[in-house]
Amino acid sequence: MNPDITRERQNASFDVEKLTYILDGGPEKTKRRRQIEALVFSDPDFNEDDPNFLSRSERYDQAVRKSAQMILKLREYGIADPEEIYHYKSMVKGNQQEPFGLHVVMFIPSLRRLCDPQQAKKWLPLADSFQVLGTYAQTEMGHGTHLRGLETTATYDPATQEFVLNSPTVSSIKWWPGGLGKTSNHAIVLAQLYSLGNCHGLHAFIVPIRDMTTHQPLPGIVVGDIGPKFGFNEVDNGFLKLENVRIPRENMMMKYSKVEPDGTYVKPPSSKLTYGTMVFVRSMIVGESARALSKSCTIAIRYSAVRHQSEIRPGEPEPQILDYQTQQYKLFPLLSMAYAFTFVGQYMTEIYHRISEDINQGDFSQLPELHALSAGLKAFTTWETNSAIEVCRMSCGGHGYSRSSALPDIYVEFTPTCTYEGENTVMMLQTARYLVKSYRQAEKGQQLSGIVSYLNESQNRRVQPQAVASRRPLVDINDLSSLVEVYQQRAATLVEMAAKSIQQELQRRKSQEDAWNNSAIDLVRASDAHCHYVVVKVFNDKLKGVGDTAIHSVLSTLALLYAMHGITKNSGDFLQAGLVSVPQVLQISVRIKELLSQLRPNAVALVDAFDIHDKKLNSVLGRYDGNVYENMFEWARRSPLNAAEVHESFQKYLKPLRSKL
């Protein structure tokens, strides 16, 4: 054990294990998670060399092997609880993805959701036994967010009772679905349904794409891998071009809408049936943000405790880089963010389960709020985390660029969350739509409830941003509840400003749509402020349930840092709205420095509490024992370019070059 990191642990003011319980949701949960994780790292079948040492094809190969083993072992161990599967899977995957992802997360759930009973009886056993390996083919090369724009067609032919599927243009080629390129033999294809000369819009079809015995592509199917990406090397994101591909009528997924044998189209009862899945996945992504950020902070903070560099006082030994104020200012606000997002992730899970219950009881009233919340928080947390991972990486100096640090892998595997499951700007605008709608309801005198209820008050206050700058703010900057209030009022102000911008555009005789587009900057800003408020509020609420004094104290420091740092980073908003004064902004800057010093002795313990096993972290810089350099050297020597002392390029190019000069 590195002596620096040992000393750090001795200096902690709280019981790390108890904080881990809070993060896991109780000691039993921690225990069970560790049991499951131990199943993986004690299993020689999952021993592997760093994927960064392999070619793309080898990486895919290794990932398929691991996925196949995982399926067998989960069944062998009888692990079936989704949370437990998640823990097992996370350990197997490490910082990478897995090629069966969409089969499990999208294909099977879609079969459950969209098949009629007869279809379910046929397809589910095939999918569960991996005879059928499937993916979900929605996105096309030219079409993403806007589903109505998809071009793939499925035309019913009553003569043969078949659908004929086509990709009529290059831009209509299905593009990006995970597992489509090489792994899957079936795909759920979203296509525009044509029957008896009429288009009935998007529907889902089960399309066999590869022979179930030989795995060769079927006639009319052009399928393959979309090529190397920024990360996701383990996944064969694929393309699919359909050329007069015929499938039986029964392969249309008919739970809600149907085409009769004669071609008669039967409409679905409701058009909002996929709402739930999207909300669930987006809520999950909030938790993924917290986990990626926790990993990154663990690496950067442990390494900063081990790394010595330069000098603060001349003649003294080089200090740990964690002693530099600039390093603390880079990392501790991110550490506080990691805690904040962890609690927001827990909050989203709770709220999702609560509202799912309501929906099962036939009460859909909370769904719009949950939809708006999950969209906005997905965007807010992924954007923040995306930048934060890179700050962590760069805070490690040169070694952060080495794949041995794991930070490049964490970044490239995480960054797609900003785009998939709803592009972030689009998400922010969806949340804004809900906020503006709520604002207008309050304006009309309706009493709002739930998370937007603060917009009621805003109507009472009638905020005039231009006038309030001189108003005397009443905030107590050292009181977190008071800061929550300030964030709330900032959100209210910005929602109001966005709504007024739309109003002004309409008065300039713009159409509703153009007014919206011309206010989009303000709308995104309002959503961002709303989400920021929710995060600060959730963090504050969480503190109320923490009984342990030492833990309560350190978490309060983190929460205060999170809130204050957000104010200094957005001080213009708060000053403009007259919510804090100029002297208060200066006081907050001074307070932040004090908070950094307060957190310094607990920094390593606070990342230890995330309890991320070395095997899962897979980072030489972030090792629990702090023995960075020896292990970095060992890792480098295993790197494939060192397999031969002399690289073949010497004989091929360097020797001939000399003779020509």
Add this chain to the structure above:
Amino acid sequence: MNPDITRERQNASFDVEKLTYILDGGPEKTKRRRQIEALVFSDPDFNEDDPNFLSRSERYDQAVRKSAQMILKLREYGIADPEEIYHYKSMVKGNQQEPFGLHVVMFIPSLRRLCDPQQAKKWLPLADSFQVLGTYAQTEMGHGTHLRGLETTATYDPATQEFVLNSPTVSSIKWWPGGLGKTSNHAIVLAQLYSLGNCHGLHAFIVPIRDMTTHQPLPGIVVGDIGPKFGFNEVDNGFLKLENVRIPRENMMMKYSKVEPDGTYVKPPSSKLTYGTMVFVRSMIVGESARALSKSCTIAIRYSAVRHQSEIRPGEPEPQILDYQTQQYKLFPLLSMAYAFTFVGQYMTEIYHRISEDINQGDFSQLPELHALSAGLKAFTTWETNSAIEVCRMSCGGHGYSRSSALPDIYVEFTPTCTYEGENTVMMLQTARYLVKSYRQAEKGQQLSGIVSYLNESQNRRVQPQAVASRRPLVDINDLSSLVEVYQQRAATLVEMAAKSIQQELQRRKSQEDAWNNSAIDLVRASDAHCHYVVVKVFNDKLKGVGDTAIHSVLSTLALLYAMHGITKNSGDFLQAGLVSVPQVLQISVRIKELLSQLRPNAVALVDAFDIHDKKLNSVLGRYDGNVYENMFEWARRSPLNAAEVHESFQKYLKPLRSKL
């Protein structure tokens, strides 16, 4: 040619070719650059497939081949002017790096700088003919920025008249030098010199590391590649462990200091001799920021003109995504930044050459200012560009994640500039040191000249941030010169605040060093504001020399956008210092929207003016002809995972899995 992009070009209000001349520094320069570029892309020896399709070892191999060819061809064509070599090399490299980089940029210049005449006569011909292929081994695994901390030792043995080199610890292993792992047979090694029992600090030694005939590592040399990184796949960044390696006394680089045969040490006349090179390299990096950002904007803006998505007005065709206000707000400020940094790059080159002249005349008076300027602007432009590339990438939706977009490559090759040649936070603090020193001189009544002369005025104004918020600002937000003034005053305020923070810490009986560290956040912020001011000022100055009315108009719009966007992003600073009022901040937000609309018709033309050849851009999304989708499909089909229809993992894992379930 894609019709959308054709229409964009028809709508431009200015002559693209004339703007290109301005960016290149004149029509003759543009012509010559294009001639040189044509030499590369008409040369079949440089035809290659996408490096992203190759393994690490193949990438290195291909890069060595291209580098060797480049050396031969440059000599064949007689291209010797550094700027012309730069253009040729940029085309050969594309978005990647090259393994001979350090031989040319560091090894040979160091031989010139540090060898005495006799040594130069021996080593330079060997290096020029690539018999000796060298690198510059300074950084160690445990030591980067702080040179005095380096641990490698060179101990003189008078008995044999040799130096004995050692890596006494794991952390002393040389780590990161480019070309060290596999390519080089010599290294200039920085080591602590010991002679007759005394340590004389860091000195440079020429150390043979591989046999010049067999290329095998020499006895006592442990050398290899440091393993995969975030980018830089073409470069064999290496490690070097020295175990009692003996080199003749003559291999110490003796231009300035010496060890006599009997072991007597002769001191160098001055200790600041490497100052110049660092300043030059940092100045160059400012230009690299501009080029990376220009590439990224070219890709994102052209693609946004071709991509159609969603709807603004219901029922109408999907609009170009460049018509969304949010997309313009993401990209146009970055476009303005690309222009700003291009002009700052030109400015740095001019100022560097001017001051080099002075130095040659024995006038060192401007060197500290240039040093501070290059350090700060290196940090400012690389940090800004680093984030900006990712914004460009994510503005392309899913396809930005594909390696075919080139954006991932641009990012990973660029991001190390934030760390190498001086870690950015350290750079900002160096600039801050100059600013605070200048401030104190002004405080004492000295009249400052040069770029910091604004600190004179600040002394007259005696800014009191707490008091000025109520002061009536006099800025005309629509006048760029007035905005330059505002940026200047912001910088002055923040330098003053940082200096006062140090003062306050000292009054709390902190040592000078602790006071500095406890004010580091404020110091970095002051440097950042200073650099921001310089960029806005240089952009404004550049406009004065632009004669063409149409170009002057569009560049003025860009400059105004750059300045206004910076104010809204840092509005807290400007409000706090009382430099703009709350209503003005709101007016600026409205003005920014107008500027976005004004720039919209010229956006594609403005990136066309960067004149980045398709072959150099190597981006399917950024193609000049806008034919994105066909080429993306073609690129994907060439990807190695598609070499076989059925991947071997099917037989190995998927079939067996089924039989077990």
